Amino acid sequence: MGTLNIIMTGIGGQGIILASDVIAEAAMLQGLDVKKTDSIGMAQRGGSVISHLRLGNIVNSPLIAEGDADILLGMEKLEAARAVIFLKEGGVALVNNYAVSPSYSKDGIKKYPDDNAVSKIIGFRTEKIHFVEGLKAARSLGNMRAMNIYLLGALSNYLPLTSDAWLISLKSRLPEKHLNVNLKAFKQGQKEANCAGIG
Amino acid sequence: MEKRKNPDQVTRLLSGNEAMALGAYHAGVKVATAYPGTPSTEILENIARFQNVYAEWSTNEKVALEVAMGASYTGARALTGMKHVGLNVAADPLMSASITGVKGGFVIVSADDPGMHSSQNEQDSRHYARLAKIPCLEPYDSQSAYNFMIKAFEISEMFDTPVLFRSTTRISHSKSVVLIYSDALNGSTQPGFIRQPEKYVMLPVFARARHPVIEKRIDKIKEYALDCSFNEVIPGNTKTGVISSSIAFQYAREVFLDASFLRLGMTYPLSENLIRKFASGVEKLIVIEELDPFLEEMIRSMGVEVTGKAFIPVTGELAPGVVARLARDHGLEVRYEKEQGELHEVELPARPPSMCPGCPHRGIFFVLARLSKRRKMLTANEKNTTNEPGVIITGDIGCYTLGAYPPLSAMDTCACMGAGIGQALGMEKAGLEDSLIAVIGDSTFMHSGMTSLADAIYNQSKITIIILDNMTTGMTGHQGHPGTGVSASGRQATQVKIEDVVRSMGVNRVEVLDAFDMENLRRAIKSAIDCEELSVLIVRGDCAPVRPRSHASRVVLAESCTRCHNCLKLACSAIHDDDGRVIINSDFCAGDNCGVCEQVCPSGAINIKGRTV
Helix, strand or coil: CCCCCEEEEEECCCCCCHHHHHHHHHHCCCCCEEEEEECCCCCCCCCCCEEEEEEEECCCCCCCCCEEEEEECCCHHHHHHHHHEEEEEEEEEEECCCCCCCCCCCCCCCCCHHHHHHHHHHHCCCCCCEEEEEHHHHHCCCCCHHHHHHHHHHHCCCCCHHHHHHHHHHHHHCCCHHHHHHHHHHHHHHHHHHCCCCC | CCCCCCCEEEEEEEEHHHHHHHHHHHHCCCCEECCCCCHHHHHHHHHHHCCCEEECCCCCCCHHHHHHHHHHCCEEEEEEEHHHHHHHHHHHHHHHHHHHHCCEEEEEEEEEEECCCCCCCCCCCCCHHHHHHHCCCCCCHHHHHHHHHHHHHHHHHHHHEEEEEEEEEEHHEEEEEEECCCCCCCCCCCCCCCCCCHHHHHHHHHHHHHHHHHHHHHHHHHHHCCCCCCCEEEECCCCEEEECCHHHHHHHHCCCCCCCEEEEEEEECCCHHHHHHHHHHCCCCEEEEECCCCHHHHHHHCCCCEECCCCCCCCCCCHHHHHHHHHHCCCCCCCCCCCCCCCCCCCCCCCCCCCCCCCHHHHHHHHHHHHHHHHHHHHHHHHHHCCCEEEEEEECCHHHHHCCCCCCCCCEEEEECHHHHHHHHHHHHHHCEEEEEEEEHHHHHHHHHHHHHHHHHHHCCCCCEEECCCCCCCCCCCECCCCCCCCCCCCCCCCCCCHHHHHHHHCCCEEEEEEHHHHHHHHHHHHHCCCCCCCCEEEEEECCCHHCCCCHHHHHHHCCCCCCCCCHCCCCCCCCEECCEEEEECCCCCCHCHHHHHHHCCCCCEEEECCCC
C-alpha cells in the first residue's frame, strides 16, 4: 500500500495522543510500518494538540506535509478548522460536534466559528465533511473520556486494519478498569458512523 | 547497524526517548541521572522503571552530569539526560569529563528543540561535541535511537571518551517500530575505583598532559568514522548527493526521491575520506540539516563544494513540505511538484497556552497584575510618560512563565532557569526605585535558585522573592525534586523543605501562603513590597492535574453578574465570554480544588453549582 496520512487534532485532555497510539499499535501488529508524532506545545490541559500519523509499507518522515493528509479527525471543531491546512484536496474530514471556546485571547473579538463557518473553511479543501456526535455518545456512555475512542471507532471505517488488530491494540493501550466502556464506545462509533454512510 | 542474532526478537512501537532508555538498559547502564526538560524527560522516566538500574532526578543538569561521571569512574556504565539548555548548565563538568575520559561507558543525551515547542532558544547542541572534542551521535528514528545507544556505550569505552547523544523534539517524541534484541547485558560488574591522579585530578600539571591525549583521541575517532556502522551510504542517482542526519534525513529522503544519500549517524568527528568519496560520486552535493550549518561548514572547510543553508533556513523546525518547497525554489528536482490548493485566509480565534483550570499559580499572578503601583506603571509605560516607582516582576522557566501572557501580563523577564532572582538583584543595585519581585518555581528553586538567594542575602538585598510551590516539576509532567521527597522510581526520599532552606540561609521574613487564598496573598504581597527587608513568600498549592478531580463546578449566576469581566482576567480556560455573558465550562472547572474566580468576583455572582447561597 501507499502511505496513509492521518491528522488528529483537538485540545489537551481529550486523549488525542492515546487515540493515535492505538492506531499506530494496531498498524504495527498488522505488519505495517508506522510513524507518529505529537505536538503539544507548552500546555498541559486545554491547549491545541495535533498528532501526525502515517502508515504504509515504508514510512520516512513522521510529520505530514501541508496538503498531504488523507484524513483529518478533529476532536474539537475550532481545532479541526485550524488543521485543515494539512488536508489534501478531496481528503476526508471527520469533525466531532464538540466546541470549546478559548478562554481569552488578545484577539478576543474573533468569534468562535459556527458549524457553517467550520464547513466553509474545511470546504476549501474537501466536500467530504462528516460531523460526528462524539459528545452525545460520550454523555450517553456516562464517560466523557470515552469520546476519543468513540471517534476512533468512526475513523476505523476508513482504515485498513483488522478488528483483531484493533482489539489487541485497544487492550494494550487502555487502562483495564476503563476497557469495557471504551470497547463499547469503539464499536458504537464504528457502527453509528457506518450507518451514517461514513467510511 | 549490525543486528544481533536472537530468536526472541520482538517489535515494539516506541518513542525515541523510550528507545534510548531501552537501549541504555540493554547496554547494561547502571546509573542514570537527569533533570526533567522537554523533550528529554521520558528517557529517565523510562529507565527508572527498569530493575537493577539506579535512576535519579538530580537537582540540576550540572549535578546530573557529575553524578554520572562519578559512576563512570568506577567502571559502571552511566547515562545522563537533559534538554539542550540543560547542557549549558552542565557545560563545566562536560568539558572536564572530556579531558579526564571515562572508565565505564558514559553517554550524555542532549535533546534539542528546533522550533522551540517548549524552550527559550533553539541552540544546536552539536557544537558542544566539537568544543569538548567528543563524538556526537544523532539517531534518525526510534530504531536507530535504540541501536546507537547500545553502541554509544561501546565506543565510549573503546576510545575512553564521553559520548554526546544528540536528539531533537521530533526524534524524542516520534514513535516508530523498533526491533528489540532481548539479550540485554547485565550491568552487574563490580564497581572499582583505581586512583589515577594523572587521569582524574585535573590540576594544571595533569591537565596539560591530558590535552594531547584527547587530541589524539579525536583523530582516532575520525579514522573510525570512515567505515563505522553509524554512517551509511544509500546509493541512488549520480546527479544529486544528499548528506543528512537526524530527522532532517527523513524529510530529505521523501523530497529527493532518487538521489544518493550519505546518512550520518556520527556527526562529529567527520571522516574526510568518507565525505570526499561520497562527494566524488555525485554531480551536486547538498546538506540537509536542521538548525546550524554544522555539517555543511565542516564539509566546506575540507574544500568540498557543497550547498545547503543557501536555501534551508537556520531558524525553526524543518518539515517535509518546507524542505520540498525551498529546494524546488532553489531549482532542485523534488517531490511534491503539485501546488496544494490555496486556503482562503480565515481568521480563527487563537488558543494560546494557558495555566490549567485550578492551577495554583493563577491567583498569585492575578494579585501581582492588579497591584495598583504596577497598573499605574504599565499605563504610564503605554502613554510613554514618567511615573512613580512601580512594580517589576522578574521570572524564569516553568508553567508560571505563562503569567507573562495577557491578560495577566505579570512577568517582565524570562531568560533561563533561576535567572529572575539575580536579575532583580541587578536591577536593585543599578538603582531602580521600583519594587522588585522575583518569581521562581519550587523545582527551579532547587535547580538554580538557592545560589542566587544566597547572593541576595549576602549582598543586603531588599527584593521580594516568591517561590511558587506546586510541590512537583509541573511543566514536564510531574517529576520529583528534592522538595517533594519522592524519588525518580516513586519511592519515598528525604525531603528538603524549602522554608527550612530559606530560613537557615538567613532570611528572616519568610511566609508560607495558601495559593488559593486571594485575600491573604494580597496582604502578604503588599506588606512584602512595602517593607525594607528581603522577603521570601512561599505560595503553596497542589498542581491541578495531579489533584483528584473535583466533581463540583462553579457557575455564574446570570442575575447577579454585572459583566465586569474580572473573572475573565484570570485567563482560566474553563471561563469564557459568550457575547458578553460569562460561562463556566463544568467539564473543565476545578470546582472545590480552586475557587479563585469566586473570590475575584465583586458581585458574588460565582458559586459552586447547587450550593445554597
